[in-house]
Amino acid sequence: MILKFSKNSKTKIDEILERYPNKQAATLPVLFIAQREFGHLSREAMEAVAKILETSYAHVYGVATFYTLYNKKPVGKYHVQICGNLSCSIMGGENIQEYLKKKLKLNFGETTQDGKFTLSSVECLASCGTGPAMQINEAYYEKLTPEKVDEILNSLK
Amino acid sequence: METILTPNFNLPDSHTLPVYEKTGGYKTLHKLLKMRPDEVIEEVKKSGLRGRGGAGFGTGLKWSFVPKDPPGPRYLCVNADEGEPGTFKDRALLEKDPHRLIEGSVMCAYAIGAAVGYIYIRGEFDLPYRRIEAALQEAYQKGYLGKNILGSPFSFDLYTHQGAGAYICGEETALLNSIEGKRGEPRIKPPFPAISGLFGAPTVINNVETLSALPYIIEKGAEAYASIGTPKSTGTKLFSVSGPVKKPGVYEVPLGYPLRKFLDEYAGGLMEGKILKAVIPGGSSVPVLTAQEVEEVNLDYESLQEHGSMLGSGGMIVIPDDFCMVHALEILAHFYSHESCGQCSPCREGTAWIYKILKRLEKGQGTPEDLDLLIDISNGMAGQTICVLSDALAMPVKSFLAKFKNEFEEHISLGYCPHRASFRTSGAPTYLSSDQLLWSPRFQSL
Ligand SMILES: Cc1cc2nc3c(=O)[nH]c(=O)nc-3n(C[C@H](O)[C@H](O)[C@H](O)COP(=O)(O)O)c2cc1C
Ligand code: SF4
Ligand code: FES
Numbered sequence A: 001m002i003l004k005f006s007k008n009s010k011t012k013i014d015e016i017l018e019r020y021p022n023k024q025a026a027t028l029p030v031l032f033i034a035q036r037e038f039g040h041l042s043r044e045a046m047e048a049v050a051k052i053l054e055t056s057y058a059h060v061y062g063v064a065t066f067y068t069l070y071n072k073k074p075v076g077k078y079h080v081q082i083c084g085n086l087s088c089s090i091m092g093g094e095n096i097q098e099y100l101k102k103k104l105k106l107n108f109g110e111t112t113q114d115g116k117f118t119l120s121s122v123e124c125l126a127s128c129g130t131g132p133a134m135q136i137n138e139a140y141y142e143k144l145t146p147e148k149v150d151e152i153l154n155s156l157k
Numbered sequence B: 001m002e003t004i005l006t007p008n009f010n011l012p013d014s015h016t017l018p019v020y021e022k023t024g025g026y027k028t029l030h031k032l033l034k035m036r037p038d039e040v041i042e043e044v045k046k047s048g049l050r051g052r053g054g055a056g057f058g059t060g061l062k063w064s065f066v067p068k069d070p071p072g073p074r075y076l077c078v079n080a081d082e083g084e085p086g087t088f089k090d091r092a093l094l095e096k097d098p099h100r101l102i103e104g105s106v107m108c109a110y111a112i113g114a115a116v117g118y119i120y121i122r123g124e125f126d127l128p129y130r131r132i133e134a135a136l137q138e139a140y141q142k143g144y145l146g147k148n149i150l151g152s153p154f155s156f157d158l159y160t161h162q163g164a165g166a167y168i169c170g171e172e173t174a175l176l177n178s179i180e181g182k183r184g185e186p187r188i189k190p191p192f193p194a195i196s197g198l199f200g201a202p203t204v205i206n207n208v209e210t211l212s213a214l215p216y217i218i219e220k221g222a223e224a225y226a227s228i229g230t231p232k233s234t235g236t237k238l239f240s241v242s243g244p245v246k247k248p249g250v251y252e253v254p255l256g257y258p259l260r261k262f263l264d265e266y267a268g269g270l271m272e273g274k275i276l277k278a279v280i281p282g283g284s285s286v287p288v289l290t291a292q293e294v295e296e297v298n299l300d301y302e303s304l305q306e307h308g309s310m311l312g313s314g315g316m317i318v319i320p321d322d323f324c325m326v327h328a329l330e331i332l333a334h335f336y337s338h339e340s341c342g343q344c345s346p347c348r349e350g351t352a353w354i355y356k357i358l359k360r361l362e363k364g365q366g367t368p369e370d371l372d373l374l375i376d377i378s379n380g381m382a383g384q385t386i387c388v389l390s391d392a393l394a395m396p397v398k399s400f401l402a403k404f405k406n407e408f409e410e411h412i413s414l415g416y417c418p419h420r421a422s423f424r425t426s427g428a429p430t431y432l433s434s435d436q437l438l439w440s441p442r443f444q445s446l
Helices: A007-017 A024-038 A043-052 A057-066 A086-090 A093-104 A146-155 B017-022 B028-034 B037-047 B059-064 B089-096 B098-112 B127-141 B172-179 B208-212 B214-220 B222-226 B259-266 B291-296 B301-306 B325-339 B345-362 B368-381 B389-403 B405-414 B418-426
Strands: A078-083 A117-122 A134-136 A139-141 B075-080 B116-121 B157-162 B203-207 B236-242 B249-254 B276-280 B315-320
Touching: A007 A024, A024 A043, A024 A057, A024 B157, A043 A057, A078 A093, A086 A093, A086 B315, A086 B325, A093 A117, A093 A146, B017 B098, B017 B127, B028 B098, B028 B214, B037 B059, B037 B098, B037 B214, B037 B222, B059 B098, B059 B203, B075 B098, B075 B172, B075 B208, B089 B098, B089 B127, B089 B208, B089 B236, B098 B116, B098 B127, B098 B157, B098 B203, B098 B208, B098 B214, B116 B127, B116 B172, B127 B157, B172 B203, B203 B208, B208 B214, B214 B222, B236 B259, B249 B259, B259 B276, B259 B291, B276 B291, B325 B345, B325 B389, B325 B405, B345 B368, B345 B389, B345 B405, B368 B389, B368 B405, B389 B405, B405 B418
Parallel strands: A078 A117, B075 B116, B075 B203, B116 B157, B236 B315
Antiparallel strands: A078 A134, A134 A139, B236 B249, B276 B315
16 A cells, blocks of 8 residues: 655655755754655555655664654554653652553563553653653653542543 | 852743743853854863862863864763762752753853764653753743754754663763664773763763853853852852751852751751751762761762762762661662673672672671772772762761761671661561651752
8 A cells, every 4th residue: 555645744844955965964854744744654654654764664764663652563552651760760650650550461572452552661751850761652740649640641542 | 148050940931932032041152152162162161160070170171072074073061860869859950940951061062163063861860851851942032952952053952862771871971872783881091081072083071060060150250159059169069969968959059068967958857856867969979978087078079079978979968877887888889780780890799799798798798898898998998990979989988987887887796787677586577657757858959
């Protein structure tokens, strides 16, 4: 199947291309646009990126696999990313990690059957002073307690 | 104390242009544009400003390496990749005062003759990204950015470039590759970026906090800046403090401030019932200080170095008495082994081995030989590689083992982690309710 960018995304990509002296430099931002549009970076999505940037699939694949924010596999509607680094751990982050695993019945890297939640352990989110911290999709949640986690997860429909 | 970086932090809507302008923001651009670029560089040199991204290199000196009239373009890259565990000060600057960074960036670009700049911002950052994007738009509308800034012949375009989740892209040459749309692998130096950087052109890479100090330096002059701090460590520095202190957060202090006093007066001291064991003063890559050393050291480049540590990024992690040092180091080793880009074998293999050994030590399955092995591996990792990520794990390993060896030995002799006895016996962690958790829910931040 050949994937095509929407008109909207194409306009955005044209705008971005103006910022750089060559097309390849836009690989990172265009991969983000592809991920937003196609859900995750399948081979077809990466081929669409290669085509629009006039570069090779191999280049795009090499870049996409280097960075953790590009999802090469589908992720749930809500990607729960809990910090496992030092400051958060000192503030009880490991309890929150275990609590999330138990509550969602997931190990890190897994997605619920209904496709609603994916759970990941991530590195420092630069929220160390307000840890334990997690990020769900774009939003940061800080100073977590089990009660707060319950509240947050219940609010996600 | 006079603040240089954070005077607006407590003003409502401090991130907006009207508030920045009302407090004198962008006024100094008129003065800047009347100076010659080499005068600007000279002023920054005289101020003694050093890079706040971690390495502490003289900012004016770095700029002076950029060729004056190269045939092609020159670039500025703003390092807003903030990923060093324990560090969250650039995030505060981006969220609370993005215009100060933009004004500082214009000043640097003018000095080095760059017509284009990129703000390389961590991909995880959402609010900081929205704030800087909005601020850029405001600045363009008012003619502080773009063609013929304030009617002068100087033009400068500044764009954001979002990272995608790789700590190594904070390293300046990896950052360049990442802006070029490549894998974020550090480059072999030389050539240094000032000669051949972004797209092969002369480039300056500066940290958010470094650039945010420039409006003050250009407005008030190098001497005013240099009169703050110590003779060798001039000016102020942001420290982001985390761990069980009463008031974790981001604070601006004059360099040379005593660490103990900082912890008590700014961070509010330790939480009730917590005893200080150690402090990592400058982000996870720097050697750890014992509670005793905390009493003696001042927050400046020289004093920290004399005590075997470094100022680094100013990401201060406070470790309490009841937190296991073997586990703390295990967490850091996991981080560096996960973030190694894999180009150099001492780093790729060394970080992975150190993590593996620490994992077994933490479980109580280590041997006394493991401790020697850790030192051997660390010695083989430092100074052998393309970038210093490798040293960034080797240094903490050596300092943890030198200063807290007793805890490692205790794990070996007991056969388990004394701090985690409950984890071990129950076979599974216990779920604490929030009133039993380690932190006070009311603490104040930022
Ligand atoms: C592994 C690694 C990660 C780094 N991460 C950052 C970072 O997130 N932010 C930053 O400003 N500097 C970081 N640095 C330092 C940069 O390489 C560079 O020295 C700095 O951006 C220069 O700016 P300054 O002189 O204004 O400090 C990192 C260095 C290494 C080796
Ligand atoms: S030292 Fe490590 S992170 Fe740096 S270039 Fe080598 S392998 Fe990559
Ligand atoms: S250690 Fe968790 S956000 Fe920094």
